Amino acid sequence: xxxxAILSASGAEKWSNCAAAPRMEMxxxxxxxxxxxxxxxxxxxxxxxxxxxxxxRVAEADIGSVIHVFEDGDCTKCSGSGKWDSEFxxxxxxxxxxxxxxxxxxxxxxxGDDGTLFVEQKASIEVITREEGAEGTADAVILRGKELxxxxxxYGMTFVDAFNNRQLIMYAKAVYEEYSLLFDIDKxxxxxxxxxxxxxxxxxxxxxxxxxxxxxxxxxAVLATQLLEAESVTxxxxxxxxxxxxxxxxxxxxxxxPAYRAEMNKVRLVDLTSIESLVEAAQHLExxxxxxxxxxxxxxxxxxxxxxVPGYKAVMGKEGNRKWExxxxxxxxxxxxxxxxxxxxxxxxxxxxxxxxxxxxxxDVGPKQWKRIQEIIVRDEAKVTVVPESxxxxxxxxxxxxxxxxxxxxx
Numbered sequence: 313x314x315x316x317a318i319l320s321a322s323g324a325e326k327w328s329n330c331a332a333a334p335r336m337e338m339x340x341x342x343x344x345x346x347x348x349x350x351x352x353x354x355x356x357x358x359x360x361x362x363x364x365x366x367x368x369r370v371a372e373a374d375i376g377s378v379i380h381v382f383e384d385g386d387c388t389k390c391s392g393s394g395k396w397d398s399e400f401x402x403x404x405x406x407x408x409x410x411x412x413x414x415x416x417x418x419x420x421x422x423x424g425d426d427g428t429l430f431v432e433q434k435a436s437i438e439v440i441t442r443e444e445g446a447e448g449t450a451d452a453v454i455l456r457g458k459e460l461x462x463x464x465x466x467y468g469m470t471f472v473d474a475f476n477n478r479q480l481i482m483y484a485k486a487v488y489e490e491y492s493l494l495f496d497i498d499k500x501x502x503x504x505x506x507x508x509x510x511x512x513x514x515x516x517x518x519x520x521x522x523x524x525x526x527x528x529x530x531x532x533a534v535l536a537t538q539l540l541e542a543e544s545v546t547x548x549x550x551x552x553x554x555x556x557x558x559x560x561x562x563x564x565x566x567x568x569x570p571a572y573r574a575e576m577n578k579v580r581l582v583d584l585t586s587i588e589s590l591v592e593a594a595q596h597l598e599x600x601x602x603x604x605x606x607x608x609x610x611x612x613x614x615x616x617x618x619x620x621v622p623g624y625k626a627v628m629g630k631e632g633n634r635k636w637e638x639x640x641x642x643x644x645x646x647x648x649x650x651x652x653x654x655x656x657x658x659x660x661x662x663x664x665x666x667x668x669x670x671x672x673x674x675x676d677v678g679p680k681q682w683k684r685i686q687e688i689i690v691r692d693e694a695k696v697t698v699v700p701e702s703x704x705x706x707x708x709x710x711x712x713x714x715x716x717x718x719x720x721x722x723x
Contacts, residue, residue: 318540319441319533321448324478328528329557331535332548336565339545341613343564345383350400352467354379356451357387358404359412359465363431363452368420370409377404410670414507415465419452422463422503427456435486440526441533450483460488461501467508470560474504474515478529485526488519545570559602567606575599665689 318334319327326333357379362370380388380398388398402408423429430453438446452463462484466472474480480502488497500522502515517525535551542548545568552571557563566572578596583589615626636642646652665685672682696708 317437317441317443317446317448319437319443319446319536321435321437321479321482323561324482324529325557325561326563327536328478328532329555330551330553330563331532332539332542332551332553333557333563333565334536335539335542335548336545336552336569337563338540340564340568341610343613345381345385345399347400348468350381351402353381353385353387354400354402355408355412355467356465357381357389358408359415360432360451361389362412362416363419363429368416369413370404370416374404375406375409378402379404411467411507415505418503418505418512419454419463422456422461423454424456427454427461429454433483433487435483436490437482437486439486439489440482440529442530442537443533448479448483448486450480450487453483453487455491455495455497458496459499459501460484460491460495460497461503462487463503463505466504466506468506469508471509471511472504472506472513472560474502474513476525477502477504477515478525480504481522481525482529484522485529488522554599559598566603567610572599572603576603 323334358370358374362368362374374389377389377391379402380390381400381402382388382397383399389404419429431451433450433453435448435450436446437448438444450462451465452461454461454463462480464477464480464483484500484502488500491497498519500517500519502517504511504513506512539548539551549570552569554569554571554575558566558569558572563569563572575596576599578593578599611621611624615621615624643657646657647654668677668685669682671677672679672685677685696710699705
């Protein structure tokens with residue numbers, strides 16, 4: 313019987329780098345679902361529902377409908393907000409439709425006319441973790457020729473690379489084990505769709521590579537499983553490993569993890585005139601900044617739960633912006649009943665070049681018209697900015713006497 317996996321595929325980057333992570337997260341306080349994760353769940357629901365209906369574009373009739381996301385991750389769609397006991401509600405607006413349609417169009421292209429598509433494909437990751445009944449769900453699986461494709465929709469704003477992506481490797485291994493006797497598969501393609509970033513990284517690997525990477529994950533899973541029996545943080549402390557997986561994969565134990573705290577403590581007052589000192593401290597800036605965010609978030613959670621936290625209190629915030637209780641009724645009153653002038657009731661402003669470009673893509677603006685429009689569009693020049701060396705953009709040579717002129721610092 314399927315169950316929620318402790319060593320999940322979505323958490324593979326954590327437990328494959330830090331075997332103690334699953335046990336540490338068990339010790340962490342329960343967190344409510346975030347708005348952003350629920351938003352991603354809603355987008356996934358819309359995409360999978362559209363594909364399951366046999367379409368590769370969101371139906372026009374869906375625009376304006378509301379997706380209700382419940383605490384357990386289940387979703388339902390209705391024509392209005394209604395009286396649902398849902399944790400979050402998201403209106404299907406033009407922005408969500410645009411991003412979901414970008415994903416759907418890509419799936420259509422990858423599938424072609426000769427591919428077989430499986431939507432929300434259940435994958436038995438027990439083959440790697442040995443956790444009885446453990447499953448994961450691949451957003452889309454395509455079998456085309458001798459190629460097995462694993463597609464994952466990421467609706468967030470943090471870039472995720474497909475290169476040796478462990479979550480997708482787990483899905484690929486599970487699906488390969490299920491279908492390799494029915495299909496002749498000799499190539500694996502991992503694809504991550506990030507429509508809100510305009511990004512779609514891919515990674516191709518052989519079946520032999522998949523087998524090797526899977527064996528490494530199996531070995532990591534053995535240790536992670538053994539550590540699940542640990543009784544305290546002290547018992548798993550020798551196995552704690554700090555890295556990008558802590559932040560990028562949102563480890564729930566960051567606020568009390570001794571290894572992560574030690575990383576944060578490495579950032580102290582430094583000699584700002586020494587390049588060596590700056591470089592040393594900079595290695596740990598992300599950990600320190602992230603820990604500060606976690607502390608603030610935890611204080612808010614505790615205060616709102618009724619816990620007394622010295623130095624903090626809960627107060628009533630400002631009221632929200634005023635809005636019409638019923639826009640159609642308000643419009644009827646102002647325009648029809650009161651006969652107020654059009655310019656008093658309505659705003660009128662010129663749409664942005666981006667909005668006009670979207671209209672051109674829809675065919676509302678002709679190709680020749682769009683070509684003429686582009687001639688009157690300008691944009692500010694890019695400014696020099698400082699980023700980590702891992703950034704893929706080429707370095708620029710800095711010239712001039714004042715380094716603060718036209719200069720941005722990216723955190």
